[in-house]
Amino acid sequence: MSDSTLPPAFPPPSFHMVPGAPTPVAPFSHCVKVGPWLFVTGQMPTDPADDSAPLPEGIEAQTRRVMDNLVLVLEGVGYGLADVVQARVYITEFKRDYPGMNAVYRSYFAEGRLPARTCIGVTGLARDALVEVDFVAYRP
Template sequence: MSAQKIHHVVPDASPPPPSSLYSHAVEAAGWLYVTGQLPSDPDAPEADLPSGIEAQAELCFKNLSRILAHTGYVYDDTVFVRIYLSEFDRDFAAFNTVYARYFRQDGLRLPSRTTIGVAKLGRGALVEIDLVGYKNR
């Protein structure tokens, strides 16, 4: 018997580009898989991306926060985060200052994490973030 899957399209999160076909998140058997979020403003998705890693990271987390709220998950439910940085050496430390605002620093609740340096991201972004959450329902 397969687990029921719930596909979440979140009206107040940044919409998928017309050429992309995906749900913001898919939930199955207590697991939540959130699609990678670029730093596009969910209230003005066609606007230019802000400059600087801190501003772009905040917009990624704004999108993630809206998706989590819609699905009933919270950051403490996150078990894995994947971060893509187009300027890894330059932006890693500054990104972490923003990241630390969203995940507890007590050492017991931090999710697993992979940070990857990439050659290019969509829309010329400096960062993209996806995550996996779990709730024992």
């Protein structure tokens, strides 16, 4: 293949900490942009205004906080929910909380624009959260 037929190379990755988004609970960036791709770190149900505040009670409230935190990160780098192409959801009480998490999660996306998704039951999450969600977004 000649150089003229090779796909264009992506610029180097850019690492982002978004003002106003929750302080990370571990050493990571809120998101990393590589060309048109955005990889958003899993968000916890923490209050972006007060990291030490107790987590919301129940799966619905925690899922809402997680999704709101993800929106903060997306918007902080010029993306939105319409750009999300893939999600991973981690929940600690799968049988109990799967329906409630799904109801809240679904409400954030436009009809016909649901990203591909994997949902995984896990034994524990940071701060004893019930749910964590991460995204991959794409904007050409």
